[in-house]
Amino acid sequence: MASTCSLPAFNLHQAMPTSKATMCYGKFLCSYSNLVSKQSVQSKPIFISTDSTYARVLPNAISMNRRECERFSLRNGLLCKALEIENNSLFRVGNKFQLDDVIEAQQFDRDTLSAIFEVARDMEKIEKNSFGSQILKGYLMATLFYEPSTRTRLSFESAMKRLGGEVLTTENAREFSSAAKGETLEDTIRTVEGYSDIIVMRHFESGAARRAAATASIPVINAGDGPGQHPTQALLDVYTIEREIGKLNGIKVGLVGDLANGRTVRSLAYLLSKYLDVKIYFVSPDVVKMKDDIKDYLSSKGVAWEESGDLMEVASKCDVVYQTRIQRERFGERTDLYEEARGKYIVDRNVLSIMQKHAVIMHPLPRLDEITVDVDEDPRAAYFRQAKNGLYIRMALLKLLLVGW
């Protein structure tokens, strides 16, 4: 893509002119087509502003604020001088995010996950240390929820507001008067995209998010589509493991509870297969065992896995015990099977006592009694921190989809 910029581009193989740093504090348009490595397909002019507010992205231009500009200058200035090209130049500050939408866990490769997690760490700092971040000031997110999920909705809305963005809420889009009158999802999306800059959608039908993304000219994030995908949950789970254990390669994870129906554990197993030397233990009542498709996939990727009926033994070996809720609604009339299944693997202080000191307990929440309340006070109970990490992952994704790296 040709640069539309009239200012002379500075070449990668020359030191960045000193005056550039100064210019960063004004407003200018420049091309960095030559600055980034040849792997980069990106050569949009950048619009840099020192204002607290962004200028709306010009066509073919990338918007950067002062902080980003400083980071960009520092990083790229050094790179230029050293004539080095980072492998992850695709994730360089100022670049466009590789994804237009976030629809399913399969979209993310390991490098992209690492880069997103780095942004999520920045988001932790923003949320904790600064007041009123303005990164997404002027942006409007529409939460289009066709089934209620207050936890997920609040998490996304908090993420948007923590970054200075605004929110339009539809808590019960299924009764959206238009949907009730027979309007198609596509028509609804074409209307809502006119009112907002990004759509976060939860739907009761598998595949709905993909249809929405195919229609929308603005980014769509899947916040769960029925029995289908819930990619931000999958990302926050992997992020939590990295944050808690400090690594993803070489970890041992016990997945416990309803492994047949839980999309959470299925997505997690899928994403863990991208890392090296991972060992997965499946601990579940017989009626809700992990299905063969995931086991086969893990085997094909060389991931070691094992089924076990002994939670204590697994807990003693694992870095992560990932507990899940046995869902009553999956058992229909067979409440006897439900009662048998749900009482079988409880994480309590006995389990804690056998776990390693550095290991953690995770849970996607809500929990009923599959983790006893007296576990909460133990520092290895990571599930509320995990919920909080959902905020950082969603902040990161909103930032990436709306303003790029």
Add this chain to the structure above:
Amino acid sequence: MASTCSLPAFNLHQAMPTSKATMCYGKFLCSYSNLVSKQSVQSKPIFISTDSTYARVLPNAISMNRRECERFSLRNGLLCKALEIENNSLFRVGNKFQLDDVIEAQQFDRDTLSAIFEVARDMEKIEKNSFGSQILKGYLMATLFYEPSTRTRLSFESAMKRLGGEVLTTENAREFSSAAKGETLEDTIRTVEGYSDIIVMRHFESGAARRAAATASIPVINAGDGPGQHPTQALLDVYTIEREIGKLNGIKVGLVGDLANGRTVRSLAYLLSKYLDVKIYFVSPDVVKMKDDIKDYLSSKGVAWEESGDLMEVASKCDVVYQTRIQRERFGERTDLYEEARGKYIVDRNVLSIMQKHAVIMHPLPRLDEITVDVDEDPRAAYFRQAKNGLYIRMALLKLLLVGW
């Protein structure tokens, strides 16, 4: 109204002193009672601020921000020098909006419509080119919806937020605990007006908006009151015709579908009667024909109209084909009549093929199958642009009611 201003007023018949332009960038109070034409009844002192935030309007003062001030200076400065007085001085930047509330389409004359449309065009630019407009910063809009209408609600809330304003939402005011307990609409309004600066109300009863406006000390916008009025829809329809066709005088419009029950087409016909050489074609199944009151009104205003059963012929002649949905609920038990009516006039690629190149298809949405999906990709399919225009019209009305021209 006497000026409460202590600064000397500058006279219309003298050139504006040069220093005035400079003063605009500070904060001062001045009178423009003599500046504007004699038709103007407005002579409030103006409070001008260079801050990004408005100063709350002083009693008897008009608030202007820097941008408005610049426009005011330029326009009026030039006017002063040329000793010219524009006809539309009532709509001059800084003047109060003529309406206290927006309740029904009948409130708008042609000049006011033109002036509002000019503001709506400004709003398009603001929405597209600038980030985080602050025109309505500090203002709070309450959306008081006694029946759900997510499309309309999101459109108003997006409009408010695009201008920097804030929103209090009540999606289901009918179950408003107080209304459920028997509180009158008037009492509810007296409470809500204490929490907000403007009320956007949708109600299931015709006339409710008028009652609310009669009670409230703050502006009320009618976002639809039952079978009554929905004036912002009427305005956005006319605005869309002007934007798409480039004119309103001399146009030919085909109104298609349910003309008996659709308040949309009734209001549109009413507003089109204000323009010159308009020709209206009514195309509808017999059971839902346009009622005599509108036909008589058009005749009395000298508007040419014609009923036709031939959609193809009408489509070939019209600038605008305005399709509407046949509403099943109007037919009660007679589903046979409904099925017959709804299948009769479908806008499809055949209709498109006969339409003129510059003509457009409009629809108030939601649509079912009265416009086939394959029409969407044609540039003459204007209905999603029309929905978007609702945003600009609502931005314009919010701006006008809260801060004036």
Add this chain to the structure above:
Amino acid sequence: MASTCSLPAFNLHQAMPTSKATMCYGKFLCSYSNLVSKQSVQSKPIFISTDSTYARVLPNAISMNRRECERFSLRNGLLCKALEIENNSLFRVGNKFQLDDVIEAQQFDRDTLSAIFEVARDMEKIEKNSFGSQILKGYLMATLFYEPSTRTRLSFESAMKRLGGEVLTTENAREFSSAAKGETLEDTIRTVEGYSDIIVMRHFESGAARRAAATASIPVINAGDGPGQHPTQALLDVYTIEREIGKLNGIKVGLVGDLANGRTVRSLAYLLSKYLDVKIYFVSPDVVKMKDDIKDYLSSKGVAWEESGDLMEVASKCDVVYQTRIQRERFGERTDLYEEARGKYIVDRNVLSIMQKHAVIMHPLPRLDEITVDVDEDPRAAYFRQAKNGLYIRMALLKLLLVGW
């Protein structure tokens, strides 16, 4: 608590160095452990910023904005020089609020009430005279409503937004998917506290607010918990009496209507007992008389009270006639008793005619016909002003809980 501050603390018994005043306009950390009186337990370093936005509160630091800093300097500067120590040093600008949560009326003593009312007066000025206050910019309030109460919710949300804060709304947390799935209130709170800075909760169970506050690491405000407490209503009632009558000591208050079930009148009677020479009249149908616990409490505090069946006589003597709604749902099948009770004490123009000129009529709203509509226009009808005062009280409490005095 030891000061964590590295800057030298200035001593109370020395005049504040002149340079301090200047420093206030920059950014610095100082200790005021010695500045405040010995009664104060507070010795946190203060973070002072001239920015329009707050810096996020550092651990062990108190955040002040420029206006607060000026007030702090002026007041304390003078105090220092005069070596005087005010009694209410606990309420000095910059100090932390004494309460971590607002759960019940019993938390407030008379001095605290006075100090809160002073802040509420400031809030009136902010709401009326300035646009877009930024006092709570960057703060996020979650409204967690387990039963709908639009009036209370809008009041809190308006309060937050009037101070520049942001809001996450859950209008129907009872159907909160997680609560519906059996999640405990405690788990919900642990999740929501991760997304927000303060929780405003309404619940259908008495004691729920206390449980939430015990769990949350952020402030919780009780917006009504079933038959339990509704402390912000109690505060706004007392505030309204002070604003309308000009005093609280020596007043005569007639409580009228359903005194058995109304938590409003019970809390009000309780709070009035903190003032001197108060006289309370109970006027109610026999079936809904004030219960003995409150009567006994008043007697134990030396508050004069009297039951009366003569509304006219009471109205002629009182400063405040506090009318309440007779709630049909309290009478079950006995609609005959309900009809008898509800028609018995109506405040109408006859009652008005006998009231003193300075006296006022109050009502917690919604009202049905226990106050006739023709009373509304009389300046002594204070109930809509009372509703508005709820906004100021809630602004004050949000400000106090989030940024302190």
